[in-house]
Amino acid sequence: MNVNGARFHLLLGESDWSRCAVYAGVVPKTLAAAWLATPAPDLEYDDGEQTLRLRRELETWVAAPADLPVDAEQRRGAASDRFGNLYVIGDDRRTLYVRSSGSGKLGVFETGAAPTPARDDFAELGAGGSGTPPREYLALAVTSDHYLVVAWRDAAAPAAPTRAGLSSFDLLAGGPAQELLWPLPDFAAWELCPRCGGGVWLLDRTNLRLWEFDARMSLVSSAQDSIELEPEVVDDFQGLDGAPRVHAARRVPGGIDLSAAGLGALLGDAPHDLVAIEPLHEDSVLLLDVDTAQGRSRVLRYRRRDGVASLQASDWLQWSDDAASPARPFLAQDFAFAALSAAEPAVELLLLGTRDGNQAIAYAIDDGDSFALQRRPDFIPMRRWRGRALQRVGNVAWYDSGERWVPLVAQARARYAETAEFITPCFDSGEIACTWDRLLLDAVIPPDCGVEIWSRAADETLSLFASWPEVPAPWQAEPAPYRRSQASELPWLKSELQLADAVGSGSWELLFQQARGRYLQLRIRLSGSGRATPRLRALRAWYPRFSYAQRFLPPVWREEPAAASFIERFLGNFEGTLSGIEDRIATLQALLDPRSAPGEALDWLASWFDVALDPAWDDARRRLFLRHAYEFFSYRGTLYGLHTALSLAFDACVDERLFAGVDAPPDASGIRIVEQYLTRRFDARVLGDAGSRDVLPRIDTTQRWTPNEGNAGLVQRWATARGLTPGASETLVAFDLAAPADAALATQWNAFTQGALGFVPALGAAERAGWQRFLLLRYGSVAALSAAHAQSYASFDAIRLPSDRPGQATIAADWLAYLDATAAPPALQPRARWQDFLARRYRRIGRLNAACETHWLDFAEAPLPDALPYSAAAQNDWLQFEGEVMAMQRRAHRFAVLLPLRSVEDDGQAQERLRLARRIVELEKPAHTIFELRFYWAMFRIGEARLGLDTTLGQGSRAPELIPSTVLGRGYVGASFVAGPAPLRDGDRLRLDC
Numbered sequence: 001m002n003v004n005g006a007r008f009h010l011l012l013g014e015s016d017w018s019r020c021a022v023y024a025g026v027v028p029k030t031l032a033a034a035w036l037a038t039p040a041p042d043l044e045y046d047d048g049e050q051t052l053r054l055r056r057e058l059e060t061w062v063a064a065p066a067d068l069p070v071d072a073e074q075r076r077g078a079a080s081d082r083f084g085n086l087y088v089i090g091d092d093r094r095t096l097y098v099r100s101s102g103s104g105k106l107g108v109f110e111t112g113a114a115p116t117p118a119r120d121d122f123a124e125l126g127a128g129g130s131g132t133p134p135r136e137y138l139a140l141a142v143t144s145d146h147y148l149v150v151a152w153r154d155a156a157a158p159a160a161p162t163r164a165g166l167s168s169f170d171l172l173a174g175g176p177a178q179e180l181l182w183p184l185p186d187f188a189a190w191e192l193c194p195r196c197g198g199g200v201w202l203l204d205r206t207n208l209r210l211w212e213f214d215a216r217m218s219l220v221s222s223a224q225d226s227i228e229l230e231p232e233v234v235d236d237f238q239g240l241d242g243a244p245r246v247h248a249a250r251r252v253p254g255g256i257d258l259s260a261a262g263l264g265a266l267l268g269d270a271p272h273d274l275v276a277i278e279p280l281h282e283d284s285v286l287l288l289d290v291d292t293a294q295g296r297s298r299v300l301r302y303r304r305r306d307g308v309a310s311l312q313a314s315d316w317l318q319w320s321d322d323a324a325s326p327a328r329p330f331l332a333q334d335f336a337f338a339a340l341s342a343a344e345p346a347v348e349l350l351l352l353g354t355r356d357g358n359q360a361i362a363y364a365i366d367d368g369d370s371f372a373l374q375r376r377p378d379f380i381p382m383r384r385w386r387g388r389a390l391q392r393v394g395n396v397a398w399y400d401s402g403e404r405w406v407p408l409v410a411q412a413r414a415r416y417a418e419t420a421e422f423i424t425p426c427f428d429s430g431e432i433a434c435t436w437d438r439l440l441l442d443a444v445i446p447p448d449c450g451v452e453i454w455s456r457a458a459d460e461t462l463s464l465f466a467s468w469p470e471v472p473a474p475w476q477a478e479p480a481p482y483r484r485s486q487a488s489e490l491p492w493l494k495s496e497l498q499l500a501d502a503v504g505s506g507s508w509e510l511l512f513q514q515a516r517g518r519y520l521q522l523r524i525r526l527s528g529s530g531r532a533t534p535r536l537r538a539l540r541a542w543y544p545r546f547s548y549a550q551r552f553l554p555p556v557w558r559e560e561p562a563a564a565s566f567i568e569r570f571l572g573n574f575e576g577t578l579s580g581i582e583d584r585i586a587t588l589q590a591l592l593d594p595r596s597a598p599g600e601a602l603d604w605l606a607s608w609f610d611v612a613l614d615p616a617w618d619d620a621r622r623r624l625f626l627r628h629a630y631e632f633f634s635y636r637g638t639l640y641g642l643h644t645a646l647s648l649a650f651d652a653c654v655d656e657r658l659f660a661g662v663d664a665p666p667d668a669s670g671i672r673i674v675e676q677y678l679t680r681r682f683d684a685r686v687l688g689d690a691g692s693r694d695v696l697p698r699i700d701t702t703q704r705w706t707p708n709e710g711n712a713g714l715v716q717r718w719a720t721a722r723g724l725t726p727g728a729s730e731t732l733v734a735f736d737l738a739a740p741a742d743a744a745l746a747t748q749w750n751a752f753t754q755g756a757l758g759f760v761p762a763l764g765a766a767e768r769a770g771w772q773r774f775l776l777l778r779y780g781s782v783a784a785l786s787a788a789h790a791q792s793y794a795s796f797d798a799i800r801l802p803s804d805r806p807g808q809a810t811i812a813a814d815w816l817a818y819l820d821a822t823a824a825p826p827a828l829q830p831r832a833r834w835q836d837f838l839a840r841r842y843r844r845i846g847r848l849n850a851a852c853e854t855h856w857l858d859f860a861e862a863p864l865p866d867a868l869p870y871s872a873a874a875q876n877d878w879l880q881f882e883g884e885v886m887a888m889q890r891r892a893h894r895f896a897v898l899l900p901l902r903s904v905e906d907d908g909q910a911q912e913r914l915r916l917a918r919r920i921v922e923l924e925k926p927a928h929t930i931f932e933l934r935f936y937w938a939m940f941r942i943g944e945a946r947l948g949l950d951t952t953l954g955q956g957s958r959a960p961e962l963i964p965s966t967v968l969g970r971g972y973v974g975a976s977f978v979a980g981p982a983p984l985r986d987g988d989r990l991r992l993d994c
Contacts, residue, residue, distance in 0.1 A: 002583050004546035004575075006437060009427040009520075011539040014045045017052045020422045021468060028468050031422065042420035043526070051444070051535035054416040054528050059379040060319060060359070067358040070333050070387025072275050072290075077191060078389035078400075079142040081171055086393055086405055087148055089137045096137060096150065099405055110169075110177075112137060112155070133162075141192035141200045145215060146171045149200050151189035164189075166200075168217055180217055183229055183252050190275070196282040203277040203287070209255040210277075210285075210302065221253040223309040258287075258302070258311065274300075276334045278350075280367065286350070288335050289313070296329035299350065299363075301371045312371040317352070317361075331355040334390040336397040337365075340378060340410050345395040349376060351408060353390045353399060358382050360390070360397075360408055378410040416533040421525040426469050429518055429543045432459050436515035437545035438576060439522070440489055441481060441508040442538040448529040451536075453478045453510065457517035471521040481508035489540075489576070491584040493598075511572050514565075548575050594626035602626060609633070614649070621654060628659040635662075637926045639673055642897075645924045646671045649916060650899065670900035672936070676891035689896055689936070705756045707875040711735055711868050714756065721752045734803075734867035738765035759883050763830045764801070764866030771863075772796045774818045789814075801866045805855045819860065830886065835859045837881050852877070893929045897921055901935040910935065 001007050011017055018032035022041045034041045044055045076089040084101030087109060094112035099105065112135035136155040142148050148171055153164035164187035167177040190205035198215025212220040230250040238244055258274070276288035284303035291297070299314045319328040332352040339345045340362055350363040350373065362376040388400040390408070397408040429436070436457060445451055456473040463469045487493075488507045520541060526534045548571035550558070558564040590596040597605060602622045606613045609629050613622050625632065625648060635641030640662045647658055651669040674689045705714050712731040719726040738761070739746040753760050776796050779785040786793045788810050793799060806812040824832065839859040842848040848862070849855055851873040856862050865878050899917055901910070918933050925931060 002579055004579055004582075006542050006544065006546055006579075008440075008540040008542045011424065012537070013050065014047070017045060017536075019425050021425075022420075022422050028423070028465055028470075030468075041422075042417035043422060046535070049535060049537075051537045053535045054418070054420055054526055054533035056377040056533075057415045057417065058319065058361070058375065058377045059413055059415045061356075061379075061381050063356055063358055067356065067384075070355050070357045070385060072273070072333065072387075074387040075191075075275070075334065076388040077137075077139045078391040078398075078405075079140050079148065079192075079194075080391060080393040080398075081142045081146060081148075082394075084394055086391065086398065087140060087142065088388065088400075088405075089140060093136045093138070094134055094155070096140070110150075112152070138189045139192040139202075141194050142171070143194050143198050143200060143215070144196065145198045149192060149213075149217070150177075151187075151192055151202065153187055153189075166213075166217065178217075184227065191277050193277045193279050193285065196279060201277055201279065201285055203274060204255065205274055207255075208258045208272055208274065210258055210287075211253075211255045219253045222307065223304055224256050225254045226251040227254040256302070256309070276332075278335055278337050280337060280365070284367075286335070286337065288332055288352070290331055292331065294329065295331055297332040297352070299335070299373060301367075314371060314373045317363075317373070317375075330361075333357075333387050336390045336392045336408075338392040338397040338408075339395040340380070340408075342394070342396055348395075351380070351390065351397050353382060353385060353387075355387075357385045357387060360399075362410075377414070379413045379415075380408055380410050382408070413531075415530060416528050418530050419525065419527045421523065424522040424524070424539070426461050426471055427520045427541050427543075429520070431544060432518055433516060434518055434543055435545045435547075436512045436520050437542040437572070438509060438511050439478070439481070440538075440540040440542070441536060442488065442506075443508055444502050444505040444535040444537075445481075445483075445508060446504045446528075446532040446534070449504075449532050449534045450527045451481060451508070451534050452525040452527070453481065454523040455512060455515045455520060456523075457515040457520045459518045461519050471517070471519050473517070475523055476514055478513060479510050481510040483508050486580065489580050489583075491580070491587045491590065509576070511569060511576075513569065545572060546575055546579065548572075594623045617648075621648065624654060624656070624658070631659050636924060638662075639675070639895075642921065642924045643671060643673055645920050646897070646899075646917060649920055650913070672898040674896045674898065676894040676896070677888060679891060689898060703755070704758055707872045707879065710872070710875075711870065714868060717756055718749075718752060722748065734870065737761040737866050737868060738768060757879070757883060759887065761882060763834075763882055763886065764864050767831060767864040768799075768801050768866040770822060771801055771818060772799050774821065775799060775814065778814065778817075801863045803854075803865070803867070803869070805857065805861060815863075816861070831864050833885070833889065834864050834881055835862055837885060838862055838877065841877065893926075895925075895929065895931050897931060897933045898936045899933070 011020070018035070019030060021028040021030050022034055022043065023029075024034070029037070031041065031043060031045075035044070040055065042055045043052060045052055076091065076093070078086060078088040080086045086099040086101075088097050088099065088106075089095075090097055095108060096110040097106045098109040100107065133154045135152045138151040138153065140148065140150040148169040150167045150169070151164075152167060154162040163181060165179060165181040167179055169177045186207075188204045188206035189202055191203045192200045193203075195201050195212065195214075199213040199217065199220075202211040202213065204211065214220055228249055228251050232249040233247040235245040235247065259272070273290050273292060274287050275290055278286045278288075280286050280301065283305050284301055287300040287302060289298050289300050296316045298316050301312045301314075303310050303312070316329055317332070319330060331354065333355045335350055335352045337348055337350055339348050340351070341347075350365055351360050352363065353360045358381060360380040360382055362378045362380060363373040364376060366372040366374065382399055382401070383406075384402045386400050386402065390397055390399050392398075393407070398405050399408055434457075436455075439453065441451065443451070454475040454477055456471045456475050458471045458473040460472065461469040462472045483504070484507045489509070520543070522539075522541070524536075526536075528534065545568075547568060553567070557567055591598075591601050592605070594602065594605060599619050599622075602619070603613055605626050606622075606629075611629070613625070617625075632641065632644060635644065644658060647654060647669045650671065651658075672689065705717060711734055714735045715726055715731050715733070718735065719730070739749050750760050775785055779788060782793050782795055785791075785796075785799075790808060790810075802811070802815060806815060822829070822831075836859075838848055842851065845856055845859060848859070852869065852871050853874075854862075865874070869875050869878060897917065899913060914933060914935075921931055921933060
């Protein structure tokens with residue numbers, strides 16, 4: 001509804017346009033029913049553009065004199081790996097070639113001459129492989145786990161027995177091929193195709209059989225009978241008692257007999273010729289069946305689901321889908337299931353190359369219970385096709401054009417029906433004698449196309465035909481619509497057609513001339529040139545007309561009917577322009593709501609928060625952020641806010657659940673934030689930091705030393721750990737809190753203190769070293785120091801920290817001077833933290849002296865203990881400070897951000913992700929915190945395995961998808977693999993050399 005109270009009826013989307021009708025004779029039929037009938041109407045709905053247009057017809061290519069038809073015998077076979085390298089069989093069938101994706105040139109991959117077998121040290125003179133016959137290559141395929149499998153047979157005389165089999169080349173690790181000899185007497189391999197999960201399918205064109213090999217190149221025996229190679233044999237030597245010993249019969253799977261599976265029932269006595277095979281899904285493959293005598297082709301689907309095999313066939317393929325046209329079948333040479341354009345890799349079609357050798361036809365597959373093909377009108381010419389193969393490379397199909405291989409490309413050449421007409425449903429205004437205002441079309445109308453419109457209106461409807469009411473009034477021609485200069489009349493709306501900036505795109509408008517009545521019906525005719533078509537996206541019929549003449553002019557201007565009608569329509573032009581301006585003013589609040597604001601206004605909305613949106617964000621991500629900007633900034637500086645910011649930047653799929661609150665279950669983005677203070681009680685690996693070196697040691701808290709044991713208990717424990725028994729005098733000496741000078745003893749001391757105390761003391765030793773350096777610089781020699789302190793020091797290393805305020809004046813002065821010289825902020829010096837800890841605990845120095853039996857004059861004089869204090873209170877203070885307070889301090893305000901590395905990616909991309917993540921964390925973290933940022937491998941690795949809901953067990957590091965593309969200057973030219981001798985296959989068992 002606009003500001004004047006006018007409303008509109010809308011046709012938008014396939015469900016609305018399908019309610020329109022076309023006439024089949026004199027009976028109307030809705031487009032929804034007509035599109036399912038035969039022949040199809042000259043109108044169709046384009047799902048991609050979401051427009052109604054003239055029906056697109058298949059463009060047939062007229063054969064040129066140089067276009068030679070191809071034959072099935074010209075087939076040679078081709079296969080491609082994930083890197084785009086193409087492997088083909090030579091015309092002589094004796095050589096395998098590879099076309100490099102980099103250079104685009106063909107090179108020899110393997111020749112048909114069998115390698116000379118190795119000879120023993122003692123062998124007949126002249127023994128070797130000179131008599132080995134050359135091989136003839138029949139078919140090839142590249143498996144999903146990156147093996148090139150080639151079917152071959154010895155190229156001997158037809159009457160001589162020949163060997164045949166399959167060769168498997170490892171395209172990742174390299175090395176010689178693994179041979180699999182065919183056990184049956186005949187081998188008629190026609191084509192190979194990859195099997196989902198590894199392995200291949202083998203098509204036997206001569207015997208109408210299908211063979212399935214798994215990832216270990218073992219024959220799959222499900223849904224088929226077996227063939228006996230060797231009968232059961234009773235052993236010549238038998239035991240005196242018991243059951244007789246026999247050698248079991250040797251049997252192999254007999255392949256899938258397609259004639260028994262239903263091919264005979266499908267065609268009856270007609271000849272069968274299966275010339276191509278293509279994988280479809282995990283449980284099904286497609287077969288190309290041709291009838292050369294009738295010149296026709298169709299596609300079969302073999303599917304095995306839940307152990308039940310079925311074979312279904314499509315209809316015979318025709319050049320035209322119009323039942324009124326004469327039957328024009330065609331013969332197909334090969335097919336490929338691939339995308340028609342690299343820009344749309346997700347839209348995969350079945351592409352069939354015709355035996356005319358100059359055109360391919362695309363079909364969409366209905367892979368439901370009822371298998372069917374739907375022809376696409378794409379024009380796909382082929383130039384100089386020699387019929388060797390039509391092969392999928394990457395996501396698109398390639399074919400051999402002469403001696404080169406080129407991709408199959410759909411040309412932007414289309415042919416449409418020239419005219420079509422339809423009528424809309426009856427639009428009900430709900431008002432008697434309603435004056436209908438105007439009609440708006442969001443459409444593309446090229447210059448050589450047109451849209452003609454007729455209308456009829458009345459206050460009642462008639463149902464001349466079942467379920468199709470009509471307005472009982474004559475049709476009135478309306479003026480030709482004109483394109484509005486200001487696009488849509490709806491405020492702030494810009495459709496995809498207007499944004500596309502195509503010729504003739506926009507909102508087209510006409511003013512109804514004499515449409516007056518409660519009900520309105522339109523008749524619309526689309527006309528094109530055969531090469532272009534109008535495209536209708538939306539239709540809006542506005543009502544009732546807001547009359548400027550009735551509102552603002554005296555009645556005398558409406559006395560004459562002809563003049564009144566002219567004035568009404570004349571002023572209606574101004575009303576349409578002014579109402580659009582008023583609508584934009586009235587709906588200004590739509591710009592302030594992220595859900596309704598146009599895309600170009602989102603950056604303006606973000607500027608209200610002083611935020612610049614990431615240009616890489618899509619429209620949905622921008623609107624989500626703006627809708628929850630208040631919550632986002634309210635959680636800034638928290639763990640939840642930081643995780644939300646990182647998820648917005650890196651998570652591929654974000655929705656409202658991202659802002660569900662801190663109590664919501666964690667999402668599946670894989671981003672981990674580990675706060676270091678939690679690692680005091682939990683291993684960092686438990687918290688998700690798999691690569692952390694901060695691993696908590698196992699400590700039995702029931703065996704830890706406590707101040708109740710006193711100094712003697714700790715000395716006794718240390719002596720026991722070394723296998724000694726301390727004397728009475730040794731237990732009176734304070735336990736030294738610095739590691740011994742001997743390296744081996746220091747290692748033992750560190751392990752002992754870690755188990756007995758729960759940590760390794762280090763603060764007192766560092767403080768003692770600083771005190772010793774100060775005295776060395778002050779006095780220079782031990783003799784001068786001993787004379788000044790009235791002590792007998794053996795060396796500077798023997799000097800200890802004062803455990804109480806020194807009574808000797810020189811020592812006290814030196815100590816105060818040392819404290820002044822090494823004074824630092826509490827955040828940077830452990831001694832200052834210790835003094836602050838004592839001051840907070842005891843408040844007054846007298847309480848400290850009474851509890852610890854000392855005589856300090858101020859808390860600032862107390863040193864860090866470098867030996868275990870004597871009193872129980874002092875021991876407890878030191879144990880809590882160094883064991884808990886400093887442990888907390890080392891981990892406080894620190895956290896680690898871990899980004900998942902789910903697959904091997906280019907180092908430059910990874911570093912770019914790190915830089916972006918670092919910038920985000922620096923913006924969102926609390927100002928006083930310190931963080932580290934790194935990747936973690938979100939898969940399996942040696943020594944670790946993490947199983948989740950999305951875990952996939954695959955081929956490990958050998959999987960092709962884990963091999964990154966080589967980037968010049970960053971990647972390696974070559975790589976090697978750790979490999980041993982080839983494992984032997986023995987039935988269902990695989991021997992591994994571990």
